[in-house]
Amino acid sequence: MAATREKTPAKRADAQRSIEAILDAAVRCLSRNPDASVSEIAKAAGVGRVTVYGHFPNRADLVDAALRRAVEEGHAGLDAVDLEGDPREALARLIVSSWQLVSQSRLLLIAAQDVLPPGRIRELHAGPVERIERLVERGRDEGVFRVDLPTTWLVGVMHSVMHGAADEINAGRLTQDKAAGYISATLLAAFAPPAQLPRK
Amino acid sequence: MAATREKTPAKRADAQRSIEAILDAAVRCLSRNPDASVSEIAKAAGVGRVTVYGHFPNRADLVDAALRRAVEEGHAGLDAVDLEGDPREALARLIVSSWQLVSQSRLLLIAAQDVLPPGRIRELHAGPVERIERLVERGRDEGVFRVDLPTTWLVGVMHSVMHGAADEINAGRLTQDKAAGYISATLLAAFAPPAQLPRK
Numbered sequence: 001m002a003a004t005r006e007k008t009p010a011k012r013a014d015a016q017r018s019i020e021a022i023l024d025a026a027v028r029c030l031s032r033n034p035d036a037s038v039s040e041i042a043k044a045a046g047v048g049r050v051t052v053y054g055h056f057p058n059r060a061d062l063v064d065a066a067l068r069r070a071v072e073e074g075h076a077g078l079d080a081v082d083l084e085g086d087p088r089e090a091l092a093r094l095i096v097s098s099w100q101l102v103s104q105s106r107l108l109l110i111a112a113q114d115v116l117p118p119g120r121i122r123e124l125h126a127g128p129v130e131r132i133e134r135l136v137e138r139g140r141d142e143g144v145f146r147v148d149l150p151t152t153w154l155v156g157v158m159h160s161v162m163h164g165a166a167d168e169i170n171a172g173r174l175t176q177d178k179a180a181g182y183i184s185a186t187l188l189a190a191f192a193p194p195a196q197l198p199r200k
Numbered sequence: 201m202a203a204t205r206e207k208t209p210a211k212r213a214d215a216q217r218s219i220e221a222i223l224d225a226a227v228r229c230l231s232r233n234p235d236a237s238v239s240e241i242a243k244a245a246g247v248g249r250v251t252v253y254g255h256f257p258n259r260a261d262l263v264d265a266a267l268r269r270a271v272e273e274g275h276a277g278l279d280a281v282d283l284e285g286d287p288r289e290a291l292a293r294l295i296v297s298s299w300q301l302v303s304q305s306r307l308l309l310i311a312a313q314d315v316l317p318p319g320r321i322r323e324l325h326a327g328p329v330e331r332i333e334r335l336v337e338r339g340r341d342e343g344v345f346r347v348d349l350p351t352t353w354l355v356g357v358m359h360s361v362m363h364g365a366a367d368e369i370n371a372g373r374l375t376q377d378k379a380a381g382y383i384s385a386t387l388l389a390a391f392a393p394p395a396q397l398p399r400k
Contacts, residue, residue, distance in 0.1 A: 113318060117310065118367040146389075152373050153382050160364030161357055167318040168356050182353050189346075190390040 021045040026066035034111035060115040074101035075127040087139030146193045221245040226266035234311035260315040274301035275327040287339030
């Protein structure tokens, strides 16, 4: 930390630019090849391996930071999704957009599953999780989502089903064009109050 | 392989006993501590590390074999579950028994998630997967499970939701006593035909 304090503003800006370049390259490389090495990522970022290790002591730290960046960028993109109106229709819209992100990051997610525990992966999704929680709460208040199961459980089910769909695609048991429809049909049924017909 | 052919029957039996002891110890140790080392497992099995490495070249091979053994034993245990009668009630019974197994193997599952890809973990569950597939197919034939989504997808949802519940318990967001009920309530709703009320 002492070293950081002594750095000039110009050096700090340099370091920040280099971190940005490394993270961009990590997201890009790991989304193409989940086994991409630190050397490959360094090369794609136009820096040396030593520079990468200076910011990220090991590959798991780098994968963690790359997933965090992908989730944060995706989360910002979800701001465009209209979450007003019927909570079931809003959920279907949110699923389509969220799935696009999960699916783009499918291989990055595999890279993360290889080196990070499931709890950490869910933790990195805290932003999207809060957004879904708010929508589920509103649906419960309006009587269109079930209240016999806790909100945290329902949000966990959404996370499990979406990430499970990514695994199904990786395994060749599901095609990209069908995934969002299957996920919506499953979650809208799972979230509906038990005594009420899910809307057609 | 040449070495194996030259072994006497007594030596082969010895090797088999030693593999059994190692696998028992691996399941036991990893179910208590997902980070258990090869040395700890060797010690618990009463053999040397070199003997373990003779059968399992690296820790991932050993974890793979341990999960395979736990799944096979659990699968055999599920033979006792009555799968006749109303497919929804049979599914609820199967969920309770399967959950007991998943939940006992929660920490072993974490060990596996650390070193094996998701596709391999699902592959090791091929036995239980077939059993669920048959039940889902019967429920579809009898009109109580939905046919607008493929059987493989529904089975994948069951796998994702059960393993997601294990992650929720590990994260402290779910307690053991509630899990089976939540999983059943979620899956019975998700599996019901869209135009039909799930049974209360």
